[in-house]
Amino acid sequence: QSALTQPASVSGSPGQSITISCTGTSSDVGTYDLVSWYQQHPGKAPKLMIYEVSKWPSGVSNRFSGSKSGNTASLTISGLQAEDEADYYCCSYAGYSTFVVFGGGTKLTVL
Amino acid sequence: QVQLQESGPGLVKPSETLSLTCVVSGYSISSGYFWGWIRQPPGKGLEWIGSSYHSASPYYNPSLRSRVTISVDTSKNQFSLNLRSVSAADTAFYYCVASPGGGGYLYYFDYWGQGTLVSVSS
Numbered sequence: 001q002s003a004l005t006q007p008a009s010v011s012g013s014p015g016q017s018i019t020i021s022c023t024g025t026s027s028d029v030g031t032y033d034l035v036s037w038y039q040q041h042p043g044k045a046p047k048l049m050i051y052e053v054s055k056w057p058s059g060v061s062n063r064f065s066g067s068k069s070g071n072t073a074s075l076t077i078s079g080l081q082a083e084d085e086a087d088y089y090c091c092s093y094a095g096y097s098t099f100v101v102f103g104g105g106t107k108l109t110v111l
Numbered sequence: 112q113v114q115l116q117e118s119g120p121g122l123v124k125p126s127e128t129l130s131l132t133c134v135v136s137g138y139s140i141s142s143g144y145f146w147g148w149i150r151q152p153p154g155k156g157l158e159w160i161g162s163s164y165h166s167a168s169p170y171y172n173p174s175l176r177s178r179v180t181i182s183v184d185t186s187k188n189q190f191s192l193n194l195r196s197v198s199a200a201d202t203a204f205y206y207c208v209a210s211p212g213g214g215g216y217l218y219y220f221d222y223w224g225q226g227t228l229v230s231v232s233s
Contacts, residue, residue: 034217045206045224046220046223052218096215102159104156105156
């Protein structure tokens, strides 16, 4: 069982927006603004999409956006495209002992 | 641009030690990143194993701490993972990663190797 809770799957049609939630606790997401999101296509390594809750790495489309409220972080993808179909993982710093926790992953299907 | 490449045996016997190396290119391993490992059992989610700075004590996943050693070799610009007493549950894709951090913090993982599958079987 993963430390952070994500929905197993979400879906949307091209052009629509979807949001993936990531629920943690006051020991991780709720305390630290160190939530990151990763996209993983089949057979590929994960790719950093959002860091520190809402920042974009160089080269990542601004169709991807991140936010946080309380113990829940969210990833929103606007203007869905076929290439967005992938697995998405959230991650949070969790203090000086546990350090890092991941969500179980969400499979995004573009209909 | 940081590039990471894992290498090591694809098959390890139960109770033995899994050893992987990650070669870093395009960046000096002594220059400010934490170097670590994340694994992913086939069809499952990601699990952070640990991360180390070249001149500081490593950070380890508490659930694996008793079996894991991560070391950084600045002379070869590479770092390594040793996971002792493996079982079938350790079968996974192993990714080497780079992350900014410091002062007890790890921020995010912005560079990843392509991953290598290690199976544990007799």
